[in-house]
Amino acid sequence: MSSRLSLFGGKPAVPHPPTYSWPPITNSDTALIVQLLQRKELSYYGREGEVRELEDAFKTYFNVRFALAMSSGTAALHSAFFGLGLGEGDEVLAPTFTFLSTVMPIFVVNALPVLVDAEPDTGNIDPADIERRITPQTKALVITHMQGHACDMSRIMDLVRKHRLTLIEDCSHAHGASHKERLLGTFGDASVFSLQGSKLVAAGQGGILLTNDQEIYERATLLGHFKVRAMEEVTSDQYRPFSGTGYGLNYRMHPFAAGLAKEQFKRLDAYLQGRNDNLLYLSSRLKGIPGIAPPVVRDYATRHGWFTYRPFYKSDELEGLSLPTYLKALQAEGVPIQKASSLPLHLEPLFQVEDDHSYTYGRTTSEASRSTRQRYQPGDFPHSEHYAQSTCTLPPFTEPMPEIMDQFVEAFSKVAEQAHLLRDYERTGYPHPK
Numbered sequence: 099m100s101s102r103l104s105l106f107g108g109k110p111a112v113p114h115p116p117t118y119s120w121p122p123i124t125n126s127d128t129a130l131i132v133q134l135l136q137r138k139e140l141s142y143y144g145r146e147g148e149v150r151e152l153e154d155a156f157k158t159y160f161n162v163r164f165a166l167a168m169s170s171g172t173a174a175l176h177s178a179f180f181g182l183g184l185g186e187g188d189e190v191l192a193p194t195f196t197f198l199s200t201v202m203p204i205f206v207v208n209a210l211p212v213l214v215d216a217e218p219d220t221g222n223i224d225p226a227d228i229e230r231r232i233t234p235q236t237k238a239l240v241i242t243h244m245q246g247h248a249c250d251m252s253r254i255m256d257l258v259r260k261h262r263l264t265l266i267e268d269c270s271h272a273h274g275a276s277h278k279e280r281l282l283g284t285f286g287d288a289s290v291f292s293l294q295g296s297k298l299v300a301a302g303q304g305g306i307l308l309t310n311d312q313e314i315y316e317r318a319t320l321l322g323h324f325k326v327r328a329m330e331e332v333t334s335d336q337y338r339p340f341s342g343t344g345y346g347l348n349y350r351m352h353p354f355a356a357g358l359a360k361e362q363f364k365r366l367d368a369y370l371q372g373r374n375d376n377l378l379y380l381s382s383r384l385k386g387i388p389g390i391a392p393p394v395v396r397d398y399a400t401r402h403g404w405f406t407y408r409p410f411y412k413s414d415e416l417e418g419l420s421l422p423t424y425l426k427a428l429q430a431e432g433v434p435i436q437k438a439s440s441l442p443l444h445l446e447p448l449f450q451v452e453d454d455h456s457y458t459y460g461r462t463t464s465e466a467s468r469s470t471r472q473r474y475q476p477g478d479f480p481h482s483e484h485y486a487q488s489t490c491t492l493p494p495f496t497e498p499m500p501e502i503m504d505q506f507v508e509a510f511s512k513v514a515e516q517a518h519l520l521r522d523y524e525r526t527g528y529p530h531p532k
């Protein structure tokens with residue numbers, strides 16, 4: 099029998115729990131921001147300075163023609179949908195299990211999101227369910243490589259070709275991750291990376307859109323850029339006349355954010371290596387411990403991005419011990435594990451109510467969008483719901499820390515071995531006596 103559970107007064111398995119803090123900031127990061135401040139390099143109108151350097155670095159790494167840095171990943175997704183010309187009456191297939199920004203800008207271009215269930219094991223959009231939901235109005239598909247695990251791109255690309263869909267990849271969890279050695283972000287007509295502060299390439303706030311298609315690039319540029327950058331970059335006869343005004347928004351990125359992201363991007367491969375070393379090792383050692391199943395990594399996910407580490411809790415293997423008590427016991431041992439908090443989108447009120455009050459009466463487009471809008475209810479996407487409910491999260495530790503991973507494993511084993519004491523505790527409310 100392992101030593102007494104820390105929850106009941108024993109010594110914790112992880113005596114010095116690591117704190118997770120992201121992103122790592124070096125002296126050169128700080129120096130760069132100070133220099134920008136001293137030079138009063140506070141905004142750019144053209145494709146210049148830190149923004150240009152960041153975009154060039156992305157273009158080279160992903161071998162794409164165009165990169166457009168923006169104020170957020172959400173802005174970049176909006177620009178992608180707009181860039182693709184999606185609008186009134188167009189259905190866009192989208193995962194119900196994703197961060198809201200993958201889907202919400204579809205409403206802003208007046209197209210219709212049609213939600214799709216997840217695969218039960220990876221949490222990624224399910225190709226079989228994509229195919230079931232295609233109608234003559236389906237124009238596009240947006241996918242998210244959740245937690246940095248590649249979607250099933252072979253099956254998805256077959257569907258995209260067969261049904262002539264345009265594809266948007268949301269790679270906000272998957273900077274530098276790959277599918278069969280091909281970088282994610284190089285499959286879509288457009289792909290988007292959030293550069294928000296928790297992301298692998300962190301600007302603080304920011305996003306970037308990649309495409310090889312000049313029309314998408316020009317339309318995306320005009321949506322969020324006007325005057326100098328639009329005049330320099332929008333060259334086609336069709337769109338150039340509008341570069342003086344753009345199409346109405348300002349999605350420009352702050353130079354500080356671009357500078358920080360540029361520096362972080364240089365370290366991306368090292369970050370990925372660190373996360374893969376720690377977390378694949380952790381997974382290999384968690385296998386076989388009752389109560390926990392490591393995240394599934396399919397063979398085609400040749401490089402994982404590990405935005406978070408998301409194992410499954412298996413209460414049936416611990417005779418029904420509840421998740422809150424299981425987590426409490428692990429946390430007492432020093433494991434920074436939590437219940438995953440994000441809900442599939444169809445469980446949010448916006449996807450369930452008749453009228454979300456977002457439209458102004460009298461706008462014909464809005465009325466049409468409202469009447470054709472899909473409404474969902476709990477139970478509609480069982481795999482997504484189950485995945486969301488049964489997974490936990492651990493931070494994606496990036497610095498090498500094999501001893502800490504071993505201590506985590508020790509904590510998981512200890513809690514599994516003494517699950518019967520935790521069940522007694524759950525039933526009686528009293529800790530197990532010494």
Ligand SMILES: Cc1ncc(COP(=O)(O)O)c(C=O)c1O
Nearest residue numbers: 170171172197199270292293294
């Ligand atoms: C999958 C995904 N897409 C899009 C976004 C939106 O990015 P941003 O916060 O930069 O707008 C996020 C997260 O923040 C995300 O996790």
